[in-house]
Amino acid sequence: MHDPRLDEYLDAIAQRLRGVPRERRDEELLELRQHLESLIAAHIDQGLSESEAVAGALEQFGPSEEVGNGLRAAWDMRRARFLPPNKRAVASIASAALGSTSAFALLLDGHGSPQTLPIGGQALATLLVYMALFLVAGVAAAVARTWRATAVVPIVMLATWIVFDRAVSPDLYEGWGRTYLNPPGTRFDWLAQDSLAHMVIHAMQLIPALLGAALGCAINVGERSSRRALRSLGG
Amino acid sequence: MSRDVPRGDIPTLILAVLSEEPTHGYAIARAVERKSGAVLRMREGSLYPALRVLEEAKHIAGAWETPERGPARKVYTLTDAGARELAERVRRWEAYAGAVQSVLRVKGSSNA
Numbered sequence: 001m002h003d004p005r006l007d008e009y010l011d012a013i014a015q016r017l018r019g020v021p022r023e024r025r026d027e028e029l030l031e032l033r034q035h036l037e038s039l040i041a042a043h044i045d046q047g048l049s050e051s052e053a054v055a056g057a058l059e060q061f062g063p064s065e066e067v068g069n070g071l072r073a074a075w076d077m078r079r080a081r082f083l084p085p086n087k088r089a090v091a092s093i094a095s096a097a098l099g100s101t102s103a104f105a106l107l108l109d110g111h112g113s114p115q116t117l118p119i120g121g122q123a124l125a126t127l128l129v130y131m132a133l134f135l136v137a138g139v140a141a142a143v144a145r146t147w148r149a150t151a152v153v154p155i156v157m158l159a160t161w162i163v164f165d166r167a168v169s170p171d172l173y174e175g176w177g178r179t180y181l182n183p184p185g186t187r188f189d190w191l192a193q194d195s196l197a198h199m200v201i202h203a204m205q206l207i208p209a210l211l212g213a214a215l216g217c218a219i220n221v222g223e224r225s226s227r228r229a230l231r232s233l234g235g
Numbered sequence: 236m237s238r239d240v241p242r243g244d245i246p247t248l249i250l251a252v253l254s255e256e257p258t259h260g261y262a263i264a265r266a267v268e269r270k271s272g273a274v275l276r277m278r279e280g281s282l283y284p285a286l287r288v289l290e291e292a293k294h295i296a297g298a299w300e301t302p303e304r305g306p307a308r309k310v311y312t313l314t315d316a317g318a319r320e321l322a323e324r325v326r327r328w329e330a331y332a333g334a335v336q337s338v339l340r341v342k343g344s345s346n347a
Contacts, residue, residue: 031260031309032283038261039279062278070284078291 003054009064016068020075240277245285250321257312294320
């Protein structure tokens with residue numbers, strides 16, 4: 001049976017299934033076509049003309065957007081289960097944290113500043129706490145179940161940044177050409193105009209938390225749409 | 236009087252049809268129509284997303300089979316997990332229907 005309306009209908013569904021592996025998509029479309037052809041044949045047996053039978057079958061099947069979106073949602077849900085997003089997120093953030101910490105250490109070491117590695121004492125302890133806080137913030141954001149929990153991350157980042165700058169920066173970055181905006185001993189004496197090197201270091205430190213926040217948002221969106229799809233499909 | 240089947244009820248109807256025999260999508264739609272005395276009507280395209288959800292939950296298993304006559308068709312079979320799921324859905328449905336019926340009976344007797 002070759003009615004252009006049937007092909008157009010299936011093409012519209014295929015459009016919604018872009019990104020689904022070709023083999024799977026072809027299988028879906030073949031199954032739908034077989035169903036539609038059976039419906040058309042049944043309508044013709046009941047005495048309708050071929051044109052009326054095609055129109056009736058398509059109406060009985062429902063709008064192509066609805067069918068395509070339903071199949072798409074079912075596929076997205078399957079993919080989400082196949083790759084557990086939370087485990088992926090934690091692994092990514094742990095790698096990013098290790099990578100950025102190592103890069104931070106290498107940069108400190110290679111810069112030839114007065115504070116080459118290994119740094120020690122209070123500066124090292126605070127630096128480690130700072131890195132750990134960012135890592136925790138990143139992981140928390142990635143596995144957060146709500147938008148509100150994910151939104152906590154920027155606040156934690158900002159707070160740790162301020163604490164770090166106040167507690168450690170003057171010792172750690174001494175001799176790196178940092179220009180402090182206020183004289184020592186005055187209020188806000190920790191405020192400084194960052195050099196490019198400082199900004200690069202800060203950016204690397206922020207990687208775990210930023211990655212965590214991004215993944216947290218993506219997971220929340222993905223899980224929310226999967227749950228919505230599952231509910232709409234009666235699963 | 237025919238009624239549209241809410242999409243959320245389609246998986247239960249699919250499980251019920253497959254509890255009798257393995258079959259393909261078109262036959263599932265016809266079985267629902269026949270068993271309900273043509274009262275229940277559905278947009279038949281919505282069967283397929285529901286079939287995928289049930290497959291993913293391992294409540295049914297789909298496999299392409301080639302009959303003696305005609306082209307290969309994807310035939311769905313109820314799994315053991317699907318049978319348990321159906322029993323649970325039937326239990327919940329009967330509890331719900333029983334509760335509604337109780338309310339209707341009370342209303343009926345108060346009107347009498």
